[in-house]
Amino acid sequence: MTVLLSDDRITSIPAIENGEPLVDLCTRDLLTTGRQFAREGVADRLALADAFLPVGVRLHIVEGLRPVESQQEIYDGYCAELERLHPGIAEPDVRVLASRFVSPIEVAPHVAGAAVDLTLIGAHGPLDLGTPIDATPEQSDGACFFAATSISREARTNRALLADVLTAAGLVNYPTEWWHWSHGDRYWAYTTNHPTALYSPPTPQTNPPHP
Known part of the structure; x- marks a missing residue:
């Protein structure tokens, strides 16, 4: 059975911030939608993965670091949709269902700069990955x-x-989203049996400027 981000096995893992900086993924010669940021270790691993691909195929990063406000908006919106689809559903059950698609704010990998949403692109455009x-x-x-x-x-x-x-x-995949990959977050720690997450949400002082 898939372990979700709302699971106690994930939320109980401590995050001990290692101070690694956020970097612009363009500095790693990665294809991105607009300017996208991630932790340095994540960026380096993405660049390595991109180099492993066959000639003519590239990673295309659609989203990396996500502001806390955006994460909360996505989470609240999806919870509201689930409540409409399942009238009378209990709040704990909404939290579980919601975490198949968007992480609760307190453990969100995107907010910590630990995760990216990506796809593959070839000479003639995006490859077929099954869903948008x-x-x-x-x-x-x-x-x-x-x-x-x-x-x-x-x-x-x-x-x-x-x-x-x-x-x-x-990097590790979140199994309910083929496009979501991370390193250094709580889900990575759980998957790799690491005792702690490496990254916690950045402070305002360490956030990079957004265009």
């Missing part, structure tokens, strides 16, 4: 889950390629 990035479980009928079997053979092959290069570079 940010397709909810409801919108995609579960096809957003990395191991979904309802997607095409081409999409499964591309997901396998994505996993091969990113795992080899030291």
Whole structure:
């Protein structure tokens, strides 16, 4: 059974900030949508994964560091959608369902600069990964889950390629979102049996400027 970000096994892991800086992913020659930031260790691992890809295929990072306010807005919006879809649902159950798609604010990897949302792009544009990035479980009928079997053979092959290069570079996937990969956050710590997360949410002093 998939362990979600709302699970006590994740939320109980301490985050001991190691002081690693945030960097602009463009400085690692990565393809991004606008300016995107992540921790230095995450950026270096993404660059390594990008180098592992076959000639003509690149990583395309759509989102890295996410402001706390944006994370809260996404979380609240999805919780409201779930409450509409499941009238009378208890708040703890909403939290569990919501964490399939968006992390509770207190453990959110994007807020700590530890996670990116990405896809693969080739000479003729984005490759088929089965669903758009940010397709909810409801919108995609579960096809957003990395191991979904309802997607095409081409999409499964591309997901396998994505996993091969990113795992080899030291990142971990959140299994309910094929596009979400992280390093140094609580989910990474749980997956790799590390006693602590390496990154906690950046302070205003360490946040990079946004355009």
